[in-house]
Structures are given as C-alpha cells and as structure tokens.
Amino acid sequence: MSGRSTEPSALPSQKGSLPLEDDAPCPLSDLVKEDEDLPDPTLDRDILRQHLNVRDICVLILTILAVFYSLYFTAPILLPFVFALVVNLMMIAPMRFLRQKLHLPKHLAALLLIVAMFGVVGGIATTISVPAAGWISRAPQTLPALQSKLAVLRGPIEMMQRDYQRLSGVFGGYRPSGSHAVAAPIGGETALSKLGTSVLAGTREVAGGFFSMLLMLFFLMTEGDTLLRRIVEIMPTFRKKRRLVQITTQIERNVSLYLATITMMNFLVGLANMIQCWATGMPNPLLWGVLAFLLNYIPIIGPLTGVVVYFFVGLFTFPSLLYALVPPSIYLLIHVLEGETITPMLLARRFTLNPVFVMGSLLFWDWMWGISGAFLSVPMLAVFKIVCDHIEVLAPLGHILGGSRRRSLSSAITAQLQSEP
Numbered sequence: 408m409s410g411r412s413t414e415p416s417a418l419p420s421q422k423g424s425l426p427l428e429d430d431a432p433c434p435l436s437d438l439v440k441e442d443e444d445l446p447d448p449t450l451d452r453d454i455l456r457q458h459l460n461v462r463d464i465c466v467l468i469l470t471i472l473a474v475f476y477s478l479y480f481t482a483p484i485l486l487p488f489v490f491a492l493v494v495n496l497m498m499i500a501p502m503r504f505l506r507q508k509l510h511l512p513k514h515l516a517a518l519l520l521i522v523a524m525f526g527v528v529g530g531i532a533t534t535i536s537v538p539a540a541g542w543i544s545r546a547p548q549t550l551p552a553l554q555s556k557l558a559v560l561r562g563p564i565e566m567m568q569r570d571y572q573r574l575s576g577v578f579g580g581y582r583p584s585g586s587h588a589v590a591a592p593i594g595g596e597t598a599l600s601k602l603g604t605s606v607l608a609g610t611r612e613v614a615g616g617f618f619s620m621l622l623m624l625f626f627l628m629t630e631g632d633t634l635l636r637r638i639v640e641i642m643p644t645f646r647k648k649r650r651l652v653q654i655t656t657q658i659e660r661n662v663s664l665y666l667a668t669i670t671m672m673n674f675l676v677g678l679a680n681m682i683q684c685w686a687t688g689m690p691n692p693l694l695w696g697v698l699a700f701l702l703n704y705i706p707i708i709g710p711l712t713g714v715v716v717y718f719f720v721g722l723f724t725f726p727s728l729l730y731a732l733v734p735p736s737i738y739l740l741i742h743v744l745e746g747e748t749i750t751p752m753l754l755a756r757r758f759t760l761n762p763v764f765v766m767g768s769l770l771f772w773d774w775m776w777g778i779s780g781a782f783l784s785v786p787m788l789a790v791f792k793i794v795c796d797h798i799e800v801l802a803p804l805g806h807i808l809g810g811s812r813r814r815s816l817s818s819a820i821t822a823q824l825q826s827e828p
Contacts, residue, residue, distance in 0.1 A: 491623035496663040517628035538691035673703040683737045705781045710742040
C-alpha cells in the first residue's frame with residue numbers, strides 16, 4: 408500500500424502491462440471492476456468438505472497459535488511497521504494533493520508530510536509536557552484532600568473489597584484468615600514516583616519506535632506503488648492479480664475513509680472538551696483536550712478512561728464532590744453524541760463493523776500489544792474483514808464481521824428465501 412491512492416489508473420506502469428498466463432499485455436486498470444460481485448457469503452458445504460478436515464483444522468489451530476506467539480514476542484519490531492502502514496493510509500489524500508495539484512516529486516511530497524506530522528506531534532507534546540509534569544508533581548500533596556472528599560465512598564469500597572475477597576476464596580479454594588481483611592496502605596508518593604520512573608524509562612523506547620515508524624513511513628509513501636506492482640506481477644493467474652488489486656484498493660478506500668473520519672471527529676471531540684474544561688474552570692484545558700482526542704481512538708475503553716480521569720481531576724480541582732461530576736458528565740455527553748450518532752451516521756453508508764467483534768478485537772490486541780494494540784485494533788479488524796470479503800472460503804466470516812444494516816434480520820432472511828429457487 409502506498410502513500411497515494413492505488414486507484415488502478417493511478418498505479419505506475421511497468422512498460423504499460425503485466426504478464427498474464429498467455430503473456431498478453433494488460434494494464435493494471437483492467438484488473439479492477441467496480442461492479443464485480445463479491446463472493447457469496449452463504450456457506451457452501453462442498454467447499455467446506457473440500458478444504459477442511461480434522462487434520463487441516465488441527466494444523467490451522469497450531470499455525471494460528473504460532474502466529475500469535477510470534478506476534479507477541481516480535482512486537483518491538485512489528486509495531487513501528489504496522490503503525491507506518493496505518494499512518495500511510497491517512498496520508499493518501501494529502502499525498503495525492505501534493506503530487507497532482509502542486510506537481511511535487513513524490514520524495515519531496517513524502518518528506519514534507521513527514522516533517523509536518525513530526526512538527527505537529529512534537530509541538531503538542533512540548534505544550535502538554537509541562538502541565539502534565541506539574542500534575543504528577545502536585546499529586547502527592549493533594550492525596551489527603553482527595554481522601555477526605557471520597558470519605559462518603561469508603562464504606563461501599565470496603566464492602567466491595569470484602570465481597571471480592573470472599574469470591575476469590577470460594578473460587579480459589581481457600582478462605583481469608585479473618586472476617587475483615589485489611590488492605591495494606593499504599594504510599595501515594597511512592598506509587599507516583601514509580602509511575603514517573605516507568606514513564607521516563609519508556610520514553611526512550613517510544614522515541615526509538617516513533618523514529619523507526621517515520622523511516623518506514625517515508626519508504627512506504629515513496630515506494631509503496633512499486634512494491635504493490637511487484638507483488639501483483641508474481642501472482643500466477645489473471646484472476647488472482649485482479650483480486651489482489653481489488654483487495655488493496657478497497658483497503659485503501661475504506662480504511663483511509665474510516666481513519667480520516669474518526670481523526671476529524673476525535674479532533675472535534677478534543678476541541679469540545681478543551682472548551683468545556685475552560686468553561687468549567689479546570690486548569691490546563693489544552694492538556695485534557697489532547698487527552699480526550701487520543702483516548703477517543705480507543706473504542707469504548709478510551710472514553711470510559713477519560714470519564715474517570717476527568718472525575719479525579721475535578722476532585723483535585725474543585726472543593727465540592729458534586730461540582731467535580733460536571734466535567735466528566737459533559738465529557739460523557741459529548742462522547743455519546745459523537746460515538747452513537749454522528750460518527751456512525753458518517754460511516755454507515757460506506758463501511759461498518761459489528762460492535763461485538765470491535766470490542767473483542769480491542770480486548771485481544773490490548774492484551775497482545777498493550778495500548779498500541781488498542782489503537783490499532785479497529786483498523787486491523789477492518790483490513791481483516793475486507794480480505795475475508797474477497798476470499799471465497801472466508802466470505803461467511805467477512806459477512807459476520809459486518810455491521811448492522813438498515814433492514815431488519817427477518818426481512819433480510821425473507822428476501823434471501825424468496826430469491827432461492
């Protein structure tokens with residue numbers, strides 16, 4: 408995948424043709440037909456019997472486990488590459504504008520975009536680093552005030568701890584030694600100092616991964632088309648060549664549209680939260696607006712984390728517990744308006760995913776690659792669905808991964824039964 412659109416007409420040609428089975432010249436634009444039907448998602452028993460048996464299923468399971476094992480231990484190498492692929496999809500429209508409208512060479516256009524992105528990220532990081540460090544340094548002094556404000560919740564929290572310990576004793580095969588388990592006190596200053604140390608220790612690794620991602624992104628934006636053409640050329644049949652171009656074209660269209668849409672909406676969410684933090688009197692509204700922008704890339708868990716963060720910042724800032732609930736309430740209202748109304752309306756006509764699989768992908772990749780996997784979970788699920796849609800054996804799985812349709816399930820089944828002979 409390249410830094411500009413892999414529309415068939417926009418792909419660079421190599422002597423204007425690709426070698427086919429009969430060595431007849433065929434431009435890459437002839438390999439994609441917009442009106443070609445995708446594989447039928449209905450399960451075909453003959454295909455299943457032909458492709459699947461007990462031995463093949465066992466080999467497939469072992470292969471999947473080996474792949475997951477490899478992905479887990481090669482994360483430092485793979486993550487910059489995967490991030491570069493995702494950011495490359497977001498750069499398609501700017502790259503096309505610089506090349507077609509301003510007629511810049513592709514290497515210069517890619518370099519300008521990377522420098523601009525680096526400048527934006529560096530500027531934001533520099534702007535919010537000072538207030539973030541200030542909040543971390545002031546946190547130990549504000550912990551006593553926080554404990555006094557949360558005194559009304561001490562009873563329910565202790566009851567939940569006792570119930571949790573009882574359940575752990577029942578399911579773990581042991582019982583607590585006493586009727587009331589006393590939790591060991593946690594030093595707030597010690598915990599925060601450990602947090603600061605871990606953050607500083609991870610800064611070097613994050614910086615190294617970021618520069619590796621930028622380097623890989625530059626070569627993807629400049630040489631991605633050539634790489635795609637080489638892969639298409641080694642496909643043995645014309646049908647496989649065309650199918651590969653269709654898959655890459657649809658990935659670039661749908662995933663880039665998804666990334667551009669959610670980036671725009673996340674920017675608006677961050678701007679709205681920055682304004683509401685300024686209006687409600689929370690300090691450093693830019694810091695919390697940027698935090699809301701970043702957390703909104705993580706479905707469900709990210710906004711919930713933002714609500715909790717806003718609540719505790721409100722406790723640190725405002726004297727009243729009731730007033731501290733105002734910023735997180737507004738944050739939640741903004742998220743519901745954006746996540747449940749505006750964004751689905753913008754994406755529903757083009758590309759949707761089943762929320763069950765979105766949540767499953769989020770949890771899995773968060774466990775596999777941590778916070779980076781949580782950011783990448785939805786784009787990778789979207790790519791997987793598109794690949795499934797174009798492969799006959801996996802077409803039913805791609806159909807299941809799809810989001811909701813406007814018509815009801817009963818009407819869809821009725822239409823399918825009426826179409827059958």
